[in-house]
Amino acid sequence: MRRFAKFAFTAVMMLLAAIALRVDGLAAGEDQAALQADREFVRAAVKGDQDAVGKLLDAEFTWTDAQGKT
Numbered sequence: 001m002r003r004f005a006k007f008a009f010t011a012v013m014m015l016l017a018a019i020a021l022r023v024d025g026l027a028a029g030e031d032q033a034a035l036q037a038d039r040e041f042v043r044a045a046v047k048g049d050q051d052a053v054g055k056l057l058d059a060e061f062t063w064t065d066a067q068g069k070t
Contacts, residue, residue, distance in 0.1 A: 037056065044052035064070045 041056045062070050
């Protein structure tokens with residue numbers, strides 16, 4: 001019984017480690033995609049390219065300025 005318990009514990013720990021690595025890898029890929037989209041948005045906004053900014057935002061996006069105008 002002790003041998004089975006050690007085996008089960010080891011198997012569960014390895015499975016949890018594999019899941020953690022997989023989740024980290026997925027998050028890293030998503031982070032890169034978000035960073036790329038952010039860079040494109042900032043470049044277009046700095047250039048004042050309204051068409052490019054519009055393509056990067058949702059069709060129902062609304063902007064509120066510092067004075068509260070929407």
